[in-house]
Amino acid sequence: MEIITKEFDNLEDVALLIQETIDFQKYVKSFYGKEGLYPLEVSDKDIDNAIDKYISILKTTDKITWGYGDSIDRERVRTIIILSKEYIPISIDNLIGC
DSSP, rough: OGGGTTTOHHHHHHHHHHHHHHHHHHHHHHHHHSSSSOOOSOHHHHHHHHHHHHHHHHOOSSSOOOOSSHHHHHHHHHHHHHHHHHOOOOHHHHHOOO
């Protein structure tokens, strides 16, 4: 997700970012959504919010980086979902080592 570090010069870049975001959302939901491999009993909106939170965290730190939508990114989003369900504050330290 180049949204983290890049400014967009044209609509093709924006379209690519949108498609990459949609693909990542589908990927995360295929694991943790209601019919996923490891359902977490959360709504699609909860997953979307966790992805938004993850992107926000990535924009503010250099301790963790975007893995281009791979399993580490998915697992970090899972951690955010679990912490959110348990009302535990989310910090960068919670995501390091996922």
